[in-house]
Amino acid sequence: MLFVVGVTHHTAPLEWREKLALSADALPAFSEQVTILPGLQELAILNTCNRIEFYGVASDPAALDALRDTFCAHQGIDSAAFDAMELRHTGAAVIHHLTAVSSGLESQLIGENEIFGQVKDAYANAQTTGKVGPILHKVFQKTFQAAKQVRTHTAISEGQVSIANVAVDLATSIFGDLSDARILLAGAGDIGEQSAKAFRSRGATALTVTSRTMDNAMTLAESLDGVALPFDKLPHHLAEFDIIVCATAAPGAILTRDALTVAMRKRPAAPLFLIDLALPRDIDPSTAEIDNVYLYNLDDLAKISNGNRAARVAETEKARQLISEKAATLWESLSRRKSSPLSRASRRS
Numbered sequence: 001m002l003f004v005v006g007v008t009h010h011t012a013p014l015e016w017r018e019k020l021a022l023s024a025d026a027l028p029a030f031s032e033q034v035t036i037l038p039g040l041q042e043l044a045i046l047n048t049c050n051r052i053e054f055y056g057v058a059s060d061p062a063a064l065d066a067l068r069d070t071f072c073a074h075q076g077i078d079s080a081a082f083d084a085m086e087l088r089h090t091g092a093a094v095i096h097h098l099t100a101v102s103s104g105l106e107s108q109l110i111g112e113n114e115i116f117g118q119v120k121d122a123y124a125n126a127q128t129t130g131k132v133g134p135i136l137h138k139v140f141q142k143t144f145q146a147a148k149q150v151r152t153h154t155a156i157s158e159g160q161v162s163i164a165n166v167a168v169d170l171a172t173s174i175f176g177d178l179s180d181a182r183i184l185l186a187g188a189g190d191i192g193e194q195s196a197k198a199f200r201s202r203g204a205t206a207l208t209v210t211s212r213t214m215d216n217a218m219t220l221a222e223s224l225d226g227v228a229l230p231f232d233k234l235p236h237h238l239a240e241f242d243i244i245v246c247a248t249a250a251p252g253a254i255l256t257r258d259a260l261t262v263a264m265r266k267r268p269a270a271p272l273f274l275i276d277l278a279l280p281r282d283i284d285p286s287t288a289e290i291d292n293v294y295l296y297n298l299d300d301l302a303k304i305s306n307g308n309r310a311a312r313v314a315e316t317e318k319a320r321q322l323i324s325e326k327a328a329t330l331w332e333s334l335s336r337r338k339s340s341p342l343s344r345a346s347r348r349s
Helices: 014-020 027-034 062-075 079-085 092-103 114-128 134-153 163-175 190-201 214-223 231-240 257-265 285-289 298-306 310-335
Strands: 002-008 040-047 051-058 087-090 182-186 206-211 227-230 243-246 272-276 293-296
Touching (some): 002 014, 002 092, 027 062, 027 114, 040 114, 040 134, 051 062, 087 092, 092 310, 114 134, 163 243, 163 272, 163 298, 182 231, 206 214, 206 231, 214 227, 257 285, 293 298
Parallel strands (some): 206 227, 272 293
């Protein structure tokens, strides 16, 4: 039986997605733990800011509940709470869902580009650890081909949709000319780098980068003609910036209410614009209650971006039709195999 079990932004608010997200350090050990579950034959884990999804092949339907229970125990959450948010598909619906996810149709930002690479990484990680068998191999490979065709033959990704671009566009709409804005980027990973380049492309010049790994901060800062700030000095320099973008992989908040309260006393008449692109969140949500502090998180940016997407409805429908055709063809191919474990697949969502 081909299956997907998980939770996504469609049913889980940011507060719950923080609890569900597997840290990079925890993912390998958890993967080893669940792949020995009885009846679980293949498994790939897609773990992003907006979803935790387990794609796999099982010989026994009970393996799906065992997988869910093991995950909930690992994350310290109640299975009933997970059930209330759960997405679960089997059979042909799995292929349709994975293709839609890979194409960006299931993303918070419809058509965003990062998810395709994240799905490829999930597949590569499962391959590296030997968790991909013949069924998932074919499903993922064909899904990648279909997703590329969707992006090629429709305009759902027009405009290079990304959370970093949305964040910088929002900053531009608020500040106007960014040439005089003092900007801090906390996090030198992919999202931090994308944000930095987006700021630079819109005229920002005063860029500072900080990271828990100083070498990474220095490398990114140098590429931007910016300045690197030691991470442990961050609280002492908050008052110097007009815009702070956080995108680290820290396990908890790096900007606290106390630290920002102190910073705002040093700049009482100047607003501070905070953008939190991390999950778990980098910025204490209560900082939004401080006078002159304006905080936006991932869900806020998605609402802003998708609030004016009417013009893309036709392209979205075109993409969904193409996905349905590709998914049906692949499912028929898999089901024709005489010994296919997929023949009795059904769907529940």
